[in-house]
Amino acid sequence: MTSPLHHKPFLLFLLARAAATIAYQMTGVAVGWQIYSLTHRAFDLGLVGLVQFIPSAALVLLVGHVADRYDRRRIVSLAQFVEAAALFGLCLGSHAQWAGKEAILAFIFLIGIARAFEFTTLQTLVPSLVDQETLPRAMALNASVRQAAVIIGPMMGGFLYIAGPAVVYAVSGALFLLSAAAIVAIRIERPPSLLREPVSLHFVFAGISYIRSRRVVLGAISLDLFAVLLGGATALLPIYARDILSAGPWGLGFLRSAPAVGAFAASIYLARQPLQRKVGKVMFAAVTWFGIATIVFALSTSIALSFVALVVLGWSDMLSVVIRSTLVQLETPDEMRGRVSAVNAIFIGTSNELGEFESGLTAAWFGAMPAALIGGIGTLLVVLLWRRFFPELAQRERLQAD
Numbered sequence: 001m002t003s004p005l006h007h008k009p010f011l012l013f014l015l016a017r018a019a020a021t022i023a024y025q026m027t028g029v030a031v032g033w034q035i036y037s038l039t040h041r042a043f044d045l046g047l048v049g050l051v052q053f054i055p056s057a058a059l060v061l062l063v064g065h066v067a068d069r070y071d072r073r074r075i076v077s078l079a080q081f082v083e084a085a086a087l088f089g090l091c092l093g094s095h096a097q098w099a100g101k102e103a104i105l106a107f108i109f110l111i112g113i114a115r116a117f118e119f120t121t122l123q124t125l126v127p128s129l130v131d132q133e134t135l136p137r138a139m140a141l142n143a144s145v146r147q148a149a150v151i152i153g154p155m156m157g158g159f160l161y162i163a164g165p166a167v168v169y170a171v172s173g174a175l176f177l178l179s180a181a182a183i184v185a186i187r188i189e190r191p192p193s194l195l196r197e198p199v200s201l202h203f204v205f206a207g208i209s210y211i212r213s214r215r216v217v218l219g220a221i222s223l224d225l226f227a228v229l230l231g232g233a234t235a236l237l238p239i240y241a242r243d244i245l246s247a248g249p250w251g252l253g254f255l256r257s258a259p260a261v262g263a264f265a266a267s268i269y270l271a272r273q274p275l276q277r278k279v280g281k282v283m284f285a286a287v288t289w290f291g292i293a294t295i296v297f298a299l300s301t302s303i304a305l306s307f308v309a310l311v312v313l314g315w316s317d318m319l320s321v322v323i324r325s326t327l328v329q330l331e332t333p334d335e336m337r338g339r340v341s342a343v344n345a346i347f348i349g350t351s352n353e354l355g356e357f358e359s360g361l362t363a364a365w366f367g368a369m370p371a372a373l374i375g376g377i378g379t380l381l382v383v384l385l386w387r388r389f390f391p392e393l394a395q396r397e398r399l400q401a402d
Helices: 008-039 042-069 072-096 101-129 135-163 165-185 206-213 215-230 233-244 249-272 279-299 303-330 334-366 368-389
Strands: none
Touching: 008 042, 008 072, 008 101, 008 135, 008 165, 008 233, 008 249, 042 072, 042 101, 042 233, 042 334, 072 101, 072 165, 101 135, 101 303, 135 165, 135 249, 135 303, 206 215, 215 279, 215 303, 215 334, 215 368, 233 249, 233 279, 233 303, 233 334, 233 368, 249 303, 279 303, 279 368, 334 368
């Protein structure tokens, strides 16, 4: 099997993915700490997730339509230019001290609009850069690079925040520009055929219809959706770092990196040992461990135990993500990948933001620790229900259909 690393376009893609992910993670640390320092309210941390979720949910069908009709590289690069501009705006506002809670949320809303196009379209590029035989390994390597960036990003963000949020936003904006340049430089060897079908409701809603017709894909996507939605304890990390574990911005960066440490280890393992059998059972086991790790984190008052719980959470989440994302890519024809990936993004990508809002809201009602605990228990209940609702997923033997 040819290594994906032998393909220059794929290497450029990995560079772009790493730079953008580091920038996004650094921004998450800075925004979380800055918002909580300004307001000291858990609900406002939830609002950060909500203002990112709203544009993604509102634009999901438009994004899929655009990704299937226009040059995907241009879509991604333009979106990243917009994200860079918003971050430079945050940099100026923080430096001049006029960026309050409302201004920060407004800039994050703009980033959410751009990210809706970037996140969905970026997923559709990988199958155009490698052949189908190499795709599972390419997806695992892509996940490895992303998780390495998720480890580096929060730590860099927490360290740079010592010099102030403006520094974090400036570096993040520069990284988005680097990512956009790398995307523009990619030369696709097997460009997908862009659709010229007239716009219609059938065309726009085809992604939803396709997923509904594939029970295994629907089960995998929705299982991940509810696990991430209920288990979004990472939104509460500023509260845990500041009030429960008595750590500073470095502690927040340290904890935000922990899930990526576990995910990175899992992705390296999967790149070397791709899943061959019982992928359905592995996915259910992974989500079960995700719920258990969330419960342990919720009850922990030790930063060391919290770190270990988040590492396990990241490991199990990565197993689930690789199975789900590979199933979606392998079972979707290229001419529909934009629309299917857009629906996948609203199920999975934006469920992170909606999960942050849910965690912030429940933390405002019950407190941070009960909110995280409720999320972990809810995740385990979802596993039990989905095993009954989607037996096809539980019985799935291999990633590729037999």
